[in-house]
Amino acid sequence: MSTYEEEHNTSGNSNSRRDLRAQIRNLYQEDGSSTALLQLLAQLIPESMQEELLNEKEEGCPETFIDSLPRVNKCDLKGADACSICCCGYLDDTHPLVVKLPHCSHRFDLECVAVWLSKSRTCPLCRDDVLSHKPKVDISNVELEEDWGMYG
Amino acid sequence: MASLPKRIIKETERLVSDPVPGITAQPHEDNLRYFQVTIEGPQQSPYESGVFQLELFLPDDYPMEAPKVRFLTKIYHPNIDRLGRICLDVLKTNWSPALQIRTVLLSVQALLASPNPNDPLANDVAEDWIRNEDAAIAKAREWTQLYAK
Numbered sequence A: 001m002s003t004y005e006e007e008h009n010t011s012g013n014s015n016s017r018r019d020l021r022a023q024i025r026n027l028y029q030e031d032g033s034s035t036a037l038l039q040l041l042a043q044l045i046p047e048s049m050q051e052e053l054l055n056e057k058e059e060g061c062p063e064t065f066i067d068s069l070p071r072v073n074k075c076d077l078k079g080a081d082a083c084s085i086c087c088c089g090y091l092d093d094t095h096p097l098v099v100k101l102p103h104c105s106h107r108f109d110l111e112c113v114a115v116w117l118s119k120s121r122t123c124p125l126c127r128d129d130v131l132s133h134k135p136k137v138d139i140s141n142v143e144l145e146e147d148w149g150m151y152g
Numbered sequence B: 001m002a003s004l005p006k007r008i009i010k011e012t013e014r015l016v017s018d019p020v021p022g023i024t025a026q027p028h029e030d031n032l033r034y035f036q037v038t039i040e041g042p043q044q045s046p047y048e049s050g051v052f053q054l055e056l057f058l059p060d061d062y063p064m065e066a067p068k069v070r071f072l073t074k075i076y077h078p079n080i081d082r083l084g085r086i087c088l089d090v091l092k093t094n095w096s097p098a099l100q101i102r103t104v105l106l107s108v109q110a111l112l113a114s115p116n117p118n119d120p121l122a123n124d125v126a127e128d129w130i131r132n133e134d135a136a137i138a139k140a141r142e143w144t145q146l147y148a149k
């Protein structure tokens, strides 16, 4: 089996890129104290690449977004309705925890879709960008304020 | 090995009880995540009348991660390399957990019906395909007769 795995994972490059992407994203997401790092990075990495690294589709949704997905009432679920991720009927569970995605209203078990959305922004059924209705935070114009930090 | 998720059991049952025309998928007795697959070459394609062996493996993260699929039978196709690896979007960036083994295998079958030399995995094959399509199709037919029995 190991050769099989090796053959299927020949793209070591994309792994290291993913690491880099994650690291940069973490830096951007940390609090204001990393502004200096951010600026340093901005100088080291071409703007086009920063954008690519940050907007890569495979990055997931924020946890707050997943937590805030609207719940579907048990009485709105029909007997044959099933989650397309685990393929189980919602009503097989006595306390189904079903959510719907904004825009497309596709439904899933919260437990199932949460795992997917933690690494993707697309609806499993229609590939709608589930975050597309949210205002995008434009980090490409983040500038170092003159009076920030220790001089402030 | 951890117990098999219900979804995999359901999918396996349906593959047997309601098989896709031209496709078979049998789980290995020792590893229910490993499937031996056959796909019949689509009619009116250079792969017509060939039967291709593939292997399909469901990684631990399935369905959050796509199945791993590859051809075991040698095939002359611009989107399949000599190791049998397949260039197909649903197996990579366009995977979705709502897709299933059967939909993936249908996509592979569709790829046999319509090779796409402009998005190649096997570059030399794709070049042949673009340079002289008739000759490439003839070669694909020849390989089908030779290897896909």
Ligand SMILES: [Zn+2]
Pocket (backbone or CB within 6 Å): A083, A084, A085, A086, A087, A088, A108, A109, A112
């Ligand atoms: Zn589910």
Ligand SMILES: [Zn+2]
Pocket (backbone or CB within 6 Å): A101, A104, A105, A106, A123, A124, A125, A126, A127, A128
């Ligand atoms: Zn949707």
